[in-house]
Amino acid sequence: MELVMVQVREVEEGIYWIQECSVKDQITDELSKDPPEWYLPGKKIHIPNNAFLFTGEENLLFDTLSPAASEEILPALESILDGDDLDYVVPSHPEPVHAANTFKILRRYPTASLVAPVGNPDEIVAPTYGKGHDLYYLDDSKTVFTGETIDLGGLTIEFKEATFPDVAFSIWIYEHTFDMLFTVDWLGIPHSEGECTKCVDEITTEVTQDRFHEFHARALYWFEYADTETTSAAIDRLINEIDPSMVVSAHGLVFRENPAKYMRMMKPVINRISVEGRLGLFNAETSIES
Amino acid sequence: MTKQLTPELYWIENCYKTNDHHVHISSYLIRANSKYILVDTGSHLHREEVELAIEDLTNGSGVDALLLTHSDLPHAANVQEFRSNWDFDLYASFTGSSASPEALDMGDATSASVGNSTKIFGRKFAFLWPALADVTNTMWILDKETNTLFTGDGFGNYHFPNQCNLTSREIQGSIEEELIRQYHRDALPWIKHITGEKLKDRLDQMFADYDINRIAPTHGNLIEKQDINEYRDKLIQSVDEISNHYKRNILEVE
Numbered sequence: 451m452e453l454v455m456v457q458v459r460e461v462e463e464g465i466y467w468i469q470e471c472s473v474k475d476q477i478t479d480e481l482s483k484d485p486p487e488w489y490l491p492g493k494k495i496h497i498p499n500n501a502f503l504f505t506g507e508e509n510l511l512f513d514t515l516s517p518a519a520s521e522e523i524l525p526a527l528e529s530i531l532d533g534d535d536l537d538y539v540v541p542s543h544p545e546p547v548h549a550a551n552t553f554k555i556l557r558r559y560p561t562a563s564l565v566a567p568v569g570n571p572d573e574i575v576a577p578t579y580g581k582g583h584d585l586y587y588l589d590d591s592k593t594v595f596t597g598e599t600i601d602l603g604g605l606t607i608e609f610k611e612a613t614f615p616d617v618a619f620s621i622w623i624y625e626h627t628f629d630m631l632f633t634v635d636w637l638g639i640p641h642s643e644g645e646c647t648k649c650v651d652e653i654t655t656e657v658t659q660d661r662f663h664e665f666h667a668r669a670l671y672w673f674e675y676a677d678t679e680t681t682s683a684a685i686d687r688l689i690n691e692i693d694p695s696m697v698v699s700a701h702g703l704v705f706r707e708n709p710a711k712y713m714r715m716m717k718p719v720i721n722r723i724s725v726e727g728r729l730g731l732f733n734a735e736t737s738i739e740s
Numbered sequence: 741m742t743k744q745l746t747p748e749l750y751w752i753e754n755c756y757k758t759n760d761h762h763v764h765i766s767s768y769l770i771r772a773n774s775k776y777i778l779v780d781t782g783s784h785l786h787r788e789e790v791e792l793a794i795e796d797l798t799n800g801s802g803v804d805a806l807l808l809t810h811s812d813l814p815h816a817a818n819v820q821e822f823r824s825n826w827d828f829d830l831y832a833s834f835t836g837s838s839a840s841p842e843a844l845d846m847g848d849a850t851s852a853s854v855g856n857s858t859k860i861f862g863r864k865f866a867f868l869w870p871a872l873a874d875v876t877n878t879m880w881i882l883d884k885e886t887n888t889l890f891t892g893d894g895f896g897n898y899h900f901p902n903q904c905n906l907t908s909r910e911i912q913g914s915i916e917e918e919l920i921r922q923y924h925r926d927a928l929p930w931i932k933h934i935t936g937e938k939l940k941d942r943l944d945q946m947f948a949d950y951d952i953n954r955i956a957p958t959h960g961n962l963i964e965k966q967d968i969n970e971y972r973d974k975l976i977q978s979v980d981e982i983s984n985h986y987k988r989n990i991l992e993v994e
Contacts, residue, residue: 454838472838499838516838517845545875546811546839581758581926585765585783585814615929617812617874669876675934675942677983683991684933724938728869731854731877732837 456515456522458530459647461704462628462696464605466503466530469647470519471496474732477640477664486664488655493642497665497732499547500700502632503530504625507603510538511562512623512632513700514551523551524558538600540565542612542634543620544586548700553587565600566591567609567621586619596621613688614670614681629695637712638665638701649704650712657705657712662719664729665701671728673720682717689713741905742793743962745954746886748772751962752793753905754786761898763923765814766958768890769797770883772861775804778828779881779890780958781818790818791825802826805860807852809870809892810878811839815958819846831860833867834877854879866950870894871942874928887953895971896923896959908967915961915971921978927959932986936976943972 454472461467478495485491501513501523509531515523527536536559541549556562566588569581583589594600599608605627612620614636623632639661645653666673673681689710697709705712743751748771755762767790768779776798782790794803803826808816811834819830823846830849832841841849852858857866864884871880872894881890898919899906908914924931946952947968955963955971963971987993 470838517843518838518840520843544813546844547837550839550844582756582763582814584785585756587784587813612929614933618927618929620929670930671873671876672928672930672934675938677933677935677987679993680933680983680987680991683987683993687991731833 454516454518454522455646456519456526457647458526461649462630464505465625465628465630466505467647467698467704468501468503468515468523468526470499470501470515470522471646472518473643474640477732486658486660488658488661490642490644490655493644495640495642496646497638497640498646498701500698500702502698503527504602504605504607505530505534506605508537508600509534510540510600510602510607511536511555512540512607513542513548513634514539514555516547517550520551520554523555527555527558535559536562537602538563538565538592540621540623542622542632542700543615543617544588545617548634564588564591566593567619568593568595581618588619599626610692613684616670624692624694631692631694631697631709632700633697634700635669637662637697637699637705637716638669639699639703640664641703645703649706651707653703657715659715659719659722662716663722666716666719667723667726667729668732669701673723674727676720676724678717678721678724681720685713685717742797743905745888745907745956745962749883749886749888750797751905751956752782752790752797754782754789755904756783756785758898761919761922762901762904763896763898764904764957764959764961766956768888768956769794770863770886772863775861776801777805777807777860777863778803779807779956780809780815780892781806781822783814784817787818787821791822803828805829805831807831807860807865807881807890809881809890809958810834810873810875811841811844812875812893815892816844816846823847829860831858833879837877839877852879857884868946868950871939871946872924872928882950882952887951889950889952889955891955891957893927893957893959895955895957895963895975896920896927897961898923899961903961907962907964908971909964911961914967915963915974917974917977920971920974921981923959924975924978925982931979931982934979934983936979936983939979940972940976
């Protein structure tokens with residue numbers, strides 16, 4: 451089984467970043483042979499899985515880390531909550547690396563509500579939030595529409611449309627007090643050992659288009675079919691409507707300085723993927739040739 | 741309900757009922773000499789039905805190998821339960837990941853290397869990059885004996901209650917475009933960002949590289965060879981309708 455390391459950092463008052471890191475040997479080997487400018491020689495490459503705990507009068511967990519961190523997630527939560535209850539568990543989408551520990555956490559915190567998105571009948575684009583909640587054990591969840599908020603007493607979580615969704619039931623969140631957008635699979639980047647739980651402004655390496663490409667050409671492979679006029683317009687719309695002070699992905703580091711710059715940087719990244727095609731998977735030995 | 745598709749290929753179909761339509765949650769069973777190979781396990785909601793179907797089709801001997809298109813619950817929910825019933829080899833493309841079969845308590849698994857082929861009980865399978873998938877670590881599986889392509893979440897459709905165990909050829913007028921479109925809109929929400937032309941190029945390349953006799957989706961009616969081109973055209977039309985609607989009405993791009 452893959453070895454993981456879980457670290458916790460309070461990134462803003464009451465917002466705890468729980469990061470699971472595992473070494474990606476294959477990507478490390480590939481990059482070491484033709485190192486990009488952001489690669490630190492001799493350092494292993496990580497692709498993190500992030501969860502976020504929002505604390506206040508009530509406490510909400512967004513994402514639950516992967517099954518590889520199933521032994522680490524509860525001690526991490528318990529250390530932060532320090533005897534307080536967990537009130538909400540919100541998987542961004544029911545994919546194992548995001549949601550695998552949901553029910554383990556709910557058993558530990560039995561009064562917590564499981565939260566899942568449901569299609570908004572007013573949405574012009576038909577409900578993209580999935581059908582079949584019971585297929586994913588979400589039938590007893592508290593359902594939320596996009597635009598709904600949960601006031602935790604201090605922090606306020608708003609459920610947002612996933613502009614770049616992964617699967618059905620994908621949801622993003624926005625925290626009002628600190629103007630922070632959580633973009634799940636979008637804006638993920640690999641980092642080197644030593645950069646774990648660092649914000650982008652704290653690391654010595656640059657976040658470049660190439661670095662974004664390394665992640666998105668594998669994780670959001672469908673960018674190879676992208677209508678780049680659409681994706682660019684979607685990014686502009688996101689910046690115009692929210693323009694957050696901070697942005698963080700479930701698979702990256704926190705952007706807390708000029709996040710719009712990095713959001714715009716994704717336009718040529720998507721364009722490159724739409725021209726060059728996808729890369730291989732993060733794990734194991736795979737050939738891109740079909 | 742099961743349907744025999746070829747002398748050695750069986751469709752184990754169950755339906756999930758939405759307000760308006762049904763959607764399949766299918767598994768497929770292949771008889772390889774005296775062994776049985778299962779593709780996907782179906783949902784936990786249909787566990788008993790799938791188990792009974794397998795017992796019946798294998799005369800009680802059960803599954804000898806399981807191939808998973810991906811780890812998503814409607815496809816892999818029954819792995820642990822089936823392990824308690826039968827002793828089988830598991831093949832998956834998500835070995836070595838932080839959500840590996842081992843980490844998901846599915847037991848040991850053989851890595852199905854996407855882009856490559858392998859023989860299972862003397863029968864050749866190719867593991868293809870999926871043109872359409874919801875989860876990154878997905879593979880499409882081509883059974884080279886019957887040239888049946890198992891496409892997981894791709895090539896799906898909603899259907900009406902009287903169409904549950906029908907193949908594309910048996911559906912009057914074939915599979916409706918609207919049912920293809922609604923399914924893909926809901927199951928693959930990123931489709932709003934793509935162009936049909938680029939997807940068509942990918943699909944056409946796949947059809948040129950492989951001789952495919954039938955497409956066996958997890959969430960759709962089986963597509964017979966004669967209907968593949970028509971389905972492809974309807975899929976591309978669906979993609980363009982979804983993406984144009986998003987572009988014009990939501991993003992207001994002219």
